[in-house]
Amino acid sequence: MKRLETPVDIDAQWLSRDSMIVAPELIGCTLVRHMPDQTILRGLIVETEAYGPGDPAMHAYRRPTARNRVMFGPAGVAYVYLIYGTYHCFNVITDQPEIPSAVLIRALQLDTAPVWIEPQQKLQRVAAGPGKLCQAFKIDRTLSATPLQPGQALWLEHRHSQFQQQLSDGNLSLIQTTRIGLTQGVDLPWRWYLSGCPAVSRKG
Numbered sequence: 001m002k003r004l005e006t007p008v009d010i011d012a013q014w015l016s017r018d019s020m021i022v023a024p025e026l027i028g029c030t031l032v033r034h035m036p037d038q039t040i041l042r043g044l045i046v047e048t049e050a051y052g053p054g055d056p057a058m059h060a061y062r063r064p065t066a067r068n069r070v071m072f073g074p075a076g077v078a079y080v081y082l083i084y085g086t087y088h089c090f091n092v093i094t095d096q097p098e099i100p101s102a103v104l105i106r107a108l109q110l111d112t113a114p115v116w117i118e119p120q121q122k123l124q125r126v127a128a129g130p131g132k133l134c135q136a137f138k139i140d141r142t143l144s145a146t147p148l149q150p151g152q153a154l155w156l157e158h159r160h161s162q163f164q165q166q167l168s169d170g171n172l173s174l175i176q177t178t179r180i181g182l183t184q185g186v187d188l189p190w191r192w193y194l195s196g197c198p199a200v201s202r203k204g
Contacts (some may be wrong), residue, residue: 005170006176010148010156013172018093019101023050025191026092026103027174028159028167033137034152041137042157043108043127047193049179049202051091052101057185060100071100078154080134080144087131090139092156106191108133109199124198132201144191177204 010029013023033041051058057079060071071093072081079091081104083095083184085128095101108127113119114136117126127133134140148155166172172194179191180202 002188005044005160005162007090007157007160009150012074012148012160015075015085015092015094016061016096017094018074019052019103020052020095020190021189023048023103024174024176026105026156028163028172029191031063031090031105031108031133031137032150032155032157033139039114043133043137044130044199045107045112046197047105047107048191049106050102050190051104053099055185055188055190057101057179057182057188058100068100071102072098073119073145075101076148078139078143078146079138080141080147081140083131088101088134088140090134090137090143090154094121104130105133105197106130107193107201108136109194109197110136113169114138114169120133128199176202 026045029045031043031045034122059068064072070077074097076092077093079093080088082088089104091102091104093102107129110123111129113123113126127136143153146153175195176189176190176194177191
Protein backbone atom coordinates (compact mmCIF):
# COMPACT_ATOMS: atom_id res chain seq x y z
CA MET A 1 0.00 0.00 0.00
CA LYS A 2 1.78 3.12 -1.26
CA ARG A 3 2.04 6.13 1.01
CA LEU A 4 0.61 9.16 -0.78
CA GLU A 5 1.47 11.91 1.71
CA THR A 6 4.17 13.09 4.06
CA PRO A 7 4.34 10.62 6.95
CA VAL A 8 3.64 11.77 10.52
CA ASP A 9 5.85 10.14 13.13
CA ILE A 10 4.30 8.44 16.15
CA ASP A 11 5.64 9.87 19.41
CA ALA A 12 5.97 8.44 22.91
CA GLN A 13 2.94 10.36 24.16
CA TRP A 14 0.66 8.62 21.65
CA LEU A 15 2.04 5.27 22.78
CA SER A 16 1.63 6.11 26.50
CA ARG A 17 -1.81 4.47 26.58
CA ASP A 18 -3.24 1.06 27.40
CA SER A 19 -1.86 -1.58 25.04
CA MET A 20 -5.42 -2.74 24.29
CA ILE A 21 -6.09 0.71 22.81
CA VAL A 22 -2.78 1.10 21.02
CA ALA A 23 -2.67 -2.39 19.44
CA PRO A 24 -5.64 -2.01 17.05
CA GLU A 25 -4.70 1.60 16.31
CA LEU A 26 -1.25 0.47 15.14
CA ILE A 27 -2.87 -1.51 12.31
CA GLY A 28 -2.29 0.57 9.19
CA CYS A 29 0.65 2.42 10.72
CA THR A 30 4.15 1.94 9.32
CA LEU A 31 7.24 0.41 10.90
CA VAL A 32 10.42 2.06 9.61
CA ARG A 33 13.85 0.44 9.78
CA HIS A 34 16.95 2.59 9.29
CA MET A 35 19.78 0.23 8.38
CA PRO A 36 23.45 0.93 9.20
CA ASP A 37 24.15 1.46 5.48
CA GLN A 38 21.45 4.20 5.47
CA THR A 39 18.91 2.02 3.62
CA ILE A 40 15.37 2.77 4.79
CA LEU A 41 12.82 -0.07 4.92
CA ARG A 42 9.10 0.43 5.50
CA GLY A 43 6.34 -2.06 6.24
CA LEU A 44 2.63 -1.55 6.83
CA ILE A 45 1.59 -3.06 10.18
CA VAL A 46 -1.26 -5.51 9.55
CA GLU A 47 -1.31 -7.65 12.71
CA THR A 48 -0.69 -6.92 16.40
CA GLU A 49 -1.13 -8.46 19.86
CA ALA A 50 -1.54 -6.62 23.16
CA TYR A 51 0.07 -7.56 26.48
CA GLY A 52 -0.65 -5.74 29.74
CA PRO A 53 -0.70 -5.83 33.56
CA GLY A 54 -2.06 -9.03 35.08
CA ASP A 55 -1.56 -10.91 31.81
CA PRO A 56 -0.04 -14.35 32.54
CA ALA A 57 1.37 -14.52 29.00
CA MET A 58 3.45 -11.36 29.43
CA HIS A 59 7.17 -11.54 30.18
CA ALA A 60 6.79 -8.97 32.97
CA TYR A 61 3.90 -10.78 34.66
CA ARG A 62 5.72 -11.48 37.93
CA ARG A 63 8.53 -8.96 38.43
CA PRO A 64 11.22 -6.95 36.65
CA THR A 65 14.24 -8.91 35.43
CA ALA A 66 17.27 -8.04 33.35
CA ARG A 67 15.39 -9.39 30.32
CA ASN A 68 12.09 -7.55 30.77
CA ARG A 69 13.14 -4.37 32.60
CA VAL A 70 12.50 -2.22 29.53
CA MET A 71 8.80 -3.10 29.86
CA PHE A 72 8.65 -1.15 33.14
CA GLY A 73 10.09 1.98 31.56
CA PRO A 74 8.50 4.75 29.48
CA ALA A 75 6.53 4.13 26.32
CA GLY A 76 8.02 4.53 22.89
CA VAL A 77 10.95 2.14 23.02
CA ALA A 78 11.56 -1.26 21.44
CA TYR A 79 11.50 -4.55 23.32
CA VAL A 80 13.07 -7.41 21.36
CA TYR A 81 13.35 -10.95 22.63
CA LEU A 82 14.33 -14.37 21.28
CA ILE A 83 11.99 -17.37 21.06
CA TYR A 84 12.91 -21.01 20.45
CA GLY A 85 16.54 -19.88 20.47
CA THR A 86 16.16 -18.76 16.86
CA TYR A 87 13.47 -16.16 16.16
CA HIS A 88 13.30 -12.58 17.36
CA CYS A 89 10.07 -10.76 18.21
CA PHE A 90 9.66 -6.98 18.10
CA ASN A 91 7.42 -5.20 20.60
CA VAL A 92 6.47 -1.57 21.17
CA ILE A 93 6.42 -0.48 24.83
CA THR A 94 3.17 1.31 25.75
CA ASP A 95 1.37 2.82 28.77
CA GLN A 96 2.92 4.70 31.71
CA PRO A 97 6.26 4.00 33.44
CA GLU A 98 6.10 1.16 35.99
CA ILE A 99 3.07 -0.32 34.18
CA PRO A 100 4.41 -3.23 32.10
CA SER A 101 2.63 -3.07 28.78
CA ALA A 102 3.57 -3.79 25.18
CA VAL A 103 2.26 -4.48 21.69
CA LEU A 104 3.80 -7.31 19.68
CA ILE A 105 4.04 -6.48 15.98
CA ARG A 106 3.09 -9.76 14.34
CA ALA A 107 3.07 -9.02 10.60
CA LEU A 108 3.95 -6.40 8.00
CA GLN A 109 2.79 -5.88 4.45
CA LEU A 110 5.74 -4.92 2.24
CA ASP A 111 5.79 -3.10 -1.10
CA THR A 112 9.24 -4.50 -1.90
CA ALA A 113 11.40 -7.19 -0.34
CA PRO A 114 14.83 -6.36 1.12
CA VAL A 115 17.67 -7.43 -1.18
CA TRP A 116 18.83 -10.12 1.28
CA ILE A 117 15.51 -11.98 1.11
CA GLU A 118 15.47 -15.04 -1.16
CA PRO A 119 13.71 -14.00 -4.40
CA GLN A 120 11.51 -17.10 -4.61
CA GLN A 121 9.58 -16.08 -1.50
CA LYS A 122 6.14 -14.59 -2.09
CA LEU A 123 6.31 -10.89 -1.22
CA GLN A 124 3.13 -10.98 0.89
CA ARG A 125 4.62 -13.73 3.10
CA VAL A 126 8.10 -12.25 3.64
CA ALA A 127 7.06 -10.50 6.87
CA ALA A 128 3.96 -12.60 7.71
CA GLY A 129 4.83 -13.41 11.32
CA PRO A 130 6.86 -11.87 14.15
CA GLY A 131 9.98 -13.94 13.43
CA LYS A 132 9.75 -13.36 9.69
CA LEU A 133 9.41 -9.59 10.00
CA CYS A 134 12.43 -9.44 12.30
CA GLN A 135 14.43 -11.46 9.76
CA ALA A 136 13.26 -9.21 6.92
CA PHE A 137 14.13 -6.01 8.81
CA LYS A 138 17.21 -7.43 10.58
CA ILE A 139 15.80 -6.73 14.04
CA ASP A 140 17.53 -8.51 16.93
CA ARG A 141 18.16 -8.06 20.65
CA THR A 142 20.80 -5.40 20.06
CA LEU A 143 17.88 -3.09 19.21
CA SER A 144 15.98 -3.73 22.45
CA ALA A 145 15.51 -0.50 24.46
CA THR A 146 16.06 1.59 21.30
CA PRO A 147 13.89 4.75 21.34
CA LEU A 148 11.36 4.63 18.52
CA GLN A 149 12.30 7.97 17.02
CA PRO A 150 13.41 9.22 13.58
CA GLY A 151 17.16 9.06 13.35
CA GLN A 152 17.23 5.85 15.41
CA ALA A 153 17.26 2.34 13.97
CA LEU A 154 13.47 2.00 14.28
CA TRP A 155 10.47 4.29 14.40
CA LEU A 156 6.74 4.33 13.65
CA GLU A 157 4.57 6.46 11.38
CA HIS A 158 0.84 7.13 11.73
CA ARG A 159 -1.79 5.79 9.35
CA HIS A 160 -2.09 7.87 6.22
CA SER A 161 -5.43 9.54 5.57
CA GLN A 162 -6.35 7.19 2.71
CA PHE A 163 -6.13 4.15 4.98
CA GLN A 164 -8.11 5.89 7.72
CA GLN A 165 -10.80 6.92 5.24
CA GLN A 166 -11.13 3.36 3.95
CA LEU A 167 -11.63 2.16 7.53
CA SER A 168 -14.24 4.85 8.17
CA ASP A 169 -16.07 3.97 4.95
CA GLY A 170 -16.06 0.26 5.76
CA ASN A 171 -13.87 -0.64 2.77
CA LEU A 172 -11.26 -1.94 5.21
CA SER A 173 -11.94 -3.61 8.55
CA LEU A 174 -10.09 -5.09 11.51
CA ILE A 175 -10.65 -8.54 12.99
CA GLN A 176 -10.29 -9.00 16.76
CA THR A 177 -9.51 -12.50 18.00
CA THR A 178 -7.37 -14.51 20.44
CA ARG A 179 -3.58 -14.48 20.48
CA ILE A 180 -1.37 -17.15 18.91
CA GLY A 181 1.23 -19.58 20.22
CA LEU A 182 0.58 -19.13 23.94
CA THR A 183 0.05 -21.56 26.81
CA GLN A 184 -1.43 -18.94 29.17
CA GLY A 185 -3.97 -16.22 28.54
CA VAL A 186 -5.06 -18.10 25.43
CA ASP A 187 -8.71 -17.00 25.65
CA LEU A 188 -8.01 -13.27 25.79
CA PRO A 189 -9.13 -11.56 22.54
CA TRP A 190 -6.12 -9.28 22.35
CA ARG A 191 -5.03 -9.85 18.76
CA TRP A 192 -6.05 -7.69 15.81
CA TYR A 193 -5.39 -7.99 12.08
CA LEU A 194 -6.39 -6.37 8.81
CA SER A 195 -9.21 -8.39 7.29
CA GLY A 196 -8.46 -9.95 3.93
CA CYS A 197 -4.76 -9.07 4.01
CA PRO A 198 -2.51 -11.84 2.57
CA ALA A 199 0.41 -10.72 4.77
CA VAL A 200 -1.32 -11.69 8.06
CA SER A 201 0.44 -14.58 9.80
CA ARG A 202 -2.74 -16.58 10.37
CA LYS A 203 -6.43 -15.92 9.87
CA GLY A 204 -8.94 -16.48 12.67
